[in-house]
Amino acid sequence: MATKTxxxxxxxxxxxTRMKDNLPVVLVSIFSIILxxxxxxxxxxxxxxxxxxxxxxxxxxxxxxxxxFGVMNIPHFAHGESFMVGAYVAYFVFTPLNQFFLSTGSKLxxxxxxxxxxxxxxxxxxxxGIIIEKLVxxxxxxxxxxxxxxxxxxxxVGLSFILTxxxxxxxxxxxxxxxxxxxxxxxxxxxxxxAVDRIVAAGIAIVTIGILWFFLRRTKTGRAIRAVSQDxxxxxxxxxxxxxxxxxxxxxxxxxxxxxxxxxxxxxxxYPTVGVTPLYFSWYVVMLVGLGNIAGxxxxxxxxxxxxxxxxxxxxxxxxxxxxxxxxxxxxILAPSGIFGSEVKGIQEQ
Amino acid sequence: xxxLKNLDSGYDFLxxxxxxxxxxxxxxxIALIGPNGAGKSTTLRTIAGLIKPMxxxxxxxxxxxxxxPPHLISRMGISYVSEALNLFTDMSVEENLMLGxxxxxxxxxxxxxxDYIFELFPRLEERKDQLAGTMSxxxxxxxxxxxxxMSNPKLxxxxxxSLGLQPNLxxxxxxxxxxxxxxxxxxxxxxxxxxxxxxxxxxAYILEQGKIVMSGPSQEMKANEHVRNAYLGI
Numbered sequence: 001m002a003t004k005t006x007x008x009x010x011x012x013x014x015x016x017t018r019m020k021d022n023l024p025v026v027l028v029s030i031f032s033i034i035l036x037x038x039x040x041x042x043x044x045x046x047x048x049x050x051x052x053x054x055x056x057x058x059x060x061x062x063x064x065x066x067x068x069f070g071v072m073n074i075p076h077f078a079h080g081e082s083f084m085v086g087a088y089v090a091y092f093v094f095t096p097l098n099q100f101f102l103s104t105g106s107k108l109x110x111x112x113x114x115x116x117x118x119x120x121x122x123x124x125x126x127x128x129g130i131i132i133e134k135l136v137x138x139x140x141x142x143x144x145x146x147x148x149x150x151x152x153x154x155x156x157v158g159l160s161f162i163l164t165x166x167x168x169x170x171x172x173x174x175x176x177x178x179x180x181x182x183x184x185x186x187x188x189x190x191x192x193x194x195a196v197d198r199i200v201a202a203g204i205a206i207v208t209i210g211i212l213w214f215f216l217r218r219t220k221t222g223r224a225i226r227a228v229s230q231d232x233x234x235x236x237x238x239x240x241x242x243x244x245x246x247x248x249x250x251x252x253x254x255x256x257x258x259x260x261x262x263x264x265x266x267x268x269x270x271y272p273t274v275g276v277t278p279l280y281f282s283w284y285v286v287m288l289v290g291l292g293n294i295a296g297x298x299x300x301x302x303x304x305x306x307x308x309x310x311x312x313x314x315x316x317x318x319x320x321x322x323x324x325x326x327x328x329x330x331x332x333i334l335a336p337s338g339i340f341g342s343e344v345k346g347i348q349e350q
Numbered sequence: 351x352x353x354l355k356n357l358d359s360g361y362d363f364l365x366x367x368x369x370x371x372x373x374x375x376x377x378x379x380i381a382l383i384g385p386n387g388a389g390k391s392t393t394l395r396t397i398a399g400l401i402k403p404m405x406x407x408x409x410x411x412x413x414x415x416x417x418x419p420p421h422l423i424s425r426m427g428i429s430y431v432s433e434a435l436n437l438f439t440d441m442s443v444e445e446n447l448m449l450g451x452x453x454x455x456x457x458x459x460x461x462x463x464x465d466y467i468f469e470l471f472p473r474l475e476e477r478k479d480q481l482a483g484t485m486s487x488x489x490x491x492x493x494x495x496x497x498x499x500m501s502n503p504k505l506x507x508x509x510x511x512s513l514g515l516q517p518n519l520x521x522x523x524x525x526x527x528x529x530x531x532x533x534x535x536x537x538x539x540x541x542x543x544x545x546x547x548x549x550x551x552x553x554a555y556i557l558e559q560g561k562i563v564m565s566g567p568s569q570e571m572k573a574n575e576h577v578r579n580a581y582l583g584i
Contacts, residue, residue, distance in 0.1 A: 145362075220452065227438050227449050233400065234436030239424040239453035239501065 024339045032303055035310045042313050045192040051305045053198050056205025059301025060260045061282035063212060063294055064253030070229035070292035071249040074137065074152040079282060080275025081163035082254040085128060086121040086261025087270035088167070091176045093117040094265070114181035118204065118262040125258025129251035132159065137250065138243065160275075168272040177269030201263040208259055209298055212252070216294065225249055229292065281308075284324045288331055290338025299340075351376040351411060351536055352397070352428075352505055358405035359389075359396040365404060366392040368560040374505070374538055379531045381547045381568060382540045383581065384557035390540040391433055393557065394507045397538075398430035399423040410505070425453040429503035433510045435494040439483030443474055443493055446482050450500025460500075467496045470529055488519035495526055505536045512543050524550055544581040548572045 039047050061079060068076045094117035101109040136155055144151060181200065186193035216222040227235040228245045236242060260278070261268070268274050285304050289296030304324055311323040331339060352374040360366040366389040374380050382390050395401045397408055399420035408416045415423055424430075438446050447467060451460040468475035471492050477485065482493060491511050498506055508527065512520035520543065528550055531537055541547040548554060548568040556564040556577065564576065571577050578584045 220448075223441075223445060223449055224452060226441065230438045230440050231436045233432065233434075234438060235449075236400070236420040237398065237424055237430050237432065237436060238449050238497065239421045240449075241419075241421045 024335050028303065028339050032306055035306050039306065039310055039313060043309070045190045046194060047309055047313065049189070049192075049194050049198060049202065051302065051309050052202045053205070054308065055302035055305030056202050056209070057260045057264055057278070057301070058281050058285050058304050059298045060205050060208055060256050061278055062285035062289075062297035062301050063209065064256045065282050065286045066292050066294045066297040067225070067229075067249050068253045069286070070294065071225055072137065072141075072152075072246050073149055074156060075149060075291075076253070077153065077156040077279065078132075078160040078163060079156075079253070079257055080277075080279030081160050082125055082128070082257035082275070083261035083278045084163070084167065084270070084272065084275040086125055086258030087265050087268060087274055088171070088176070089121040089124045089258065090117040090262035090265045091178065091270045093120045094178060094181070111182065114200065117181075117265075118259060121258045121262030122255045126251045126255035128258070129254030130247055132254070133247045133250040138247070141246070164272045164275070171272070173272060175269045175271045178266055180266050195266075197266045201267075204259065204263045208256060212256070213298075221245075221248070280321075281324070284328050286338075287328050288338060289340045293338065293340050296338065296340035352538070353409040354393075354397070354406070355409065356406035357393070357396065357403055357408065359392055359401055359403045361392075361401070366560050367396070369406065370557070370560070370562055371406075372555050372562055372565065374536060376504075376536055377534055378553060379527075379537050379551045380539065381551040381554040382538060382557055383544050383547065383554055383577075385580070388557045389560045390557055391509055394430060394509050394538070394540060395432075397423075397507060398428060398432075400430075421453075424501065427501075427504035428507065429498040429501055429505070430507040431494050431498040431509060431511070433513060435490055437482045437490060437494055437497070439481065441482060442479050443482055443485070444478040446493060446497050447474070447478075447500050450497035453501055459502075463500055463502060467499060471496055471526065488515055488522065491515065491519075491523055492526065495523070495530075499530065499535075503535065505538065506530065508537060508539045510540055510542060512541060512546075520546070544577070545572075548577075 061083065065076055065079055068074050094113060097116060098113045101113050136159060137152065140151060140155065180195065180197050182196040184196055186195050187199060216226055224235065224240045224245055227240060228242060232242065281304060285300040286297055288303065289300035307324050307327060308320045311320045315323065354370055354372050357367055357370040358365060370393060382393065384390050392401065396403050399418055403416050407414050410426060410428060415426065438449065447464055448460065451463060454460050473489060474492060474496055477489065482490065485493065495508065495511065511523045515523065524546060527537060527539065539547060539551060548571055551568045553566065554568045554571045555562050
């Protein structure tokens, strides 16, 4: 009997036991699928594409939050500011670059402009992440003995104030935006016209998440990140440098937020408080699925996008923040550790 | 190989170790024995760098390691198998083992060690895709010891491997340690099961209330009046 179970494909066994153990997951999946079909019928391809774009971006942001919480136990409330920085970097790189490229007339250059801007945002984000981690969190971590989560939370809130108001002081409260990244006709997909910008944004979200997933699952450093999030002491005992992994994690999370800020520049524009909405929505996601759960954050991003889109279609645009909030409150009451739960060290300890 | 000189250690305001000194020579199998709360685990945790010593010194291969962070101590060749095991419960057995070889650069060496470990613990090979958190207590101890070996350590600190195990599994774990010892790995073992421990080790130190009160070859210790009364119940 024992050999028989070990021969069975592991995934199906896992799935069945998980379904039995996790009624909320099953219910949420069924609900999401029904909602998705309803939205598909009523809204058609544009709505579905909308879900992929926003869902992918929430997933990108929420994965960063999940990583930072899982590895460093920081409830990161300055994550929206990384989004803001990404948007600004993309704006300041793209605008002059685009003008110059337009003057050359080369199509290749013109189409590569947005990608250069988004990559630049990612690079600036990762450097900013390293600076913030080394300057703010590393010193605190080496001194803290207890109350880390609360202290770290307060620090991130302070950081958010400084970054928002600092930007306001230097660049002013003006909106800096672009009408679109790609000045081409919308593409026709199944009878609906969808802007190329959205398709590119969806693609960037999916590719970035895919790369991150591969990195965490298949590479040595990625495994070390997961090891730290599962057992800090165990990680140190096998020779993993905690300081390095934590700086790397923070840098990754900041870079991902900056990339999403940059790829959504055409939707959000750049201004000092642009990060607030993305911050709240990415927190909805991680609270919905369980703090620190990375796989959950990816799925959760799309669930929240579904909820938003469904609310828009069936209840009304002005309700699109209300409904996710209600769902979040319900989740906190009924399943406080999130629908997928999380096995992050530290939550129980502190 | 390892020398503790007048080591003082403890947690914040609670000093546990008071001037502990002992030596472990290369290739030896040493037991550290004592009642609960004597400071055995604290000793191992201090050597592994998880606790900073309050005073004294720890010398490993001629170098002081008292201010070295734990990940560097691990890379120097000291592998600590903790009482809590500290496994990565959401990862597979194989991933846990490969992380044990995190500091080993050459992939070849990693895979060779992995093969060797699977030879030593066939049970782990059968379960290599299973999540560490879903294994039984005995298997987890095996995995923790095996993970500790993946870095090809010079010295292994093993903390209470028999804790919470039924007797026949304890025997398996001891068997594994004896195999290790035959490979020339130096082992410092902390154990509650004093009788069996004295049978398999070369020398023993007795730690009571944070001080070394006695030491000597294991067979002599077994015959000692105090040890017989306090630990063997004879």
